[in-house]
Amino acid sequence: MLAKKPIPFLDLVLSISEATDLVDRELNNHNKRVAFTSLGIAENFGLSNNFKYNLIIAGLLHDIGSFSLRERRETLSYDYQPKHNTDNHSYIGYILLKDFNPLAEIAPIIRYHHHFWKDIEDLELPETIKLSTQIIQMADRLDVLIDKNKEVLGQVEEICRIIKKGNPVQNQIQTRHCRRDNKFKK
Numbered sequence: 037m038l039a040k041k042p043i044p045f046l047d048l049v050l051s052i053s054e055a056t057d058l059v060d061r062e063l064n065n066h067n068k069r070v071a072f073t074s075l076g077i078a079e080n081f082g083l084s085n086n087f088k089y090n091l092i093i094a095g096l097l098h099d100i101g102s103f104s105l106r107e108r109r110e111t112l113s114y115d116y117q118p119k120h121n122t123d124n125h126s127y128i129g130y131i132l133l134k135d136f137n138p139l140a141e142i143a144p145i146i147r148y149h150h151h152f153w154k155d156i157e158d159l160e161l162p163e164t165i166k167l168s169t170q171i172i173q174m175a176d177r178l179d180v181l182i183d184k185n186k187e188v189l190g191q192v193e194e195i196c197r198i199i200k201k202g203n204p205v206q207n208q209i210q211t212r213h214c215r216r217d218n219k220f221k222k
C-alpha cells in the first residue's frame with residue numbers, strides 16, 4: 037500500500053492551475069503567465085513578500101472556476117466582462133475557495149478579477165485585496181492581448197496604447213508596467 041505523504045502546498049496549487057488550463061490548447065500556461073506578470077507589476081510597487089506570495093497563488097488559480105471551454109474562450113477577448121454577478125467563473129472560483137482555509141484569503145481576489153477598479157472601490161474590501169484584484173485583472177488582460185505566435189517585445193507599443201485607455205488607477209499600474217517594458221527594450 038502506498039504511504040500517505042502530505043502534498044506540498046505550492047505543488048497542489050500548481051497542479052490545480054495546470055489542470056485548469058488543460059481545458060483548451062489556446063490557454064496553455066495562461067494561469068502561470070498571469071501569476072508571473074502580476075509579480076512583475078507588484079515589484080514595480082515595492083510590495084511586501086507576503087503580498088507577492090498571495091498574488092502568485094491568486095494568479096495561478098484565478099480561473100479555477102471556469103469549467104466550460106466556451107467561457108474560457110470568451111475571456112480571451114480583451115473587453116470581456118461577466119454578464120452576471122454570480123453566474124460566471126469568477127464567482128464560482130470564489131465559492132470553491134472561500135471556505136478552504138489555506139486559500140480563503142485569495143477568494144475575493146478571484147471573485148472580482150474581471151472587474152475594473154472603479155467597480156470595486158465602493159465595496160467593503162481591504163485595500164490589499166483591491167490592489168491585488170486590480171493587478172491580477174491587469175496581468176490577465178495583458179496576457180490576452182499578447183499574440184503568442186509573434187515576438188513579444190515587438191508588440192509592447194501597441195499593447196500599451198490599448199491598455200492606457202483604462203481608468204486613472206488602472207492607468208497608474210499600466211503606465212508603470214509599460215515604462216518598465218520600454219526600459220527593458222533598450
Ligand SMILES: [Fe+2]
Nearest residue numbers: 098099111150
Ligand atoms: Fe478569468
Ligand SMILES: [Fe+2]
Nearest residue numbers: 098099111176
Ligand atoms: Fe484568466
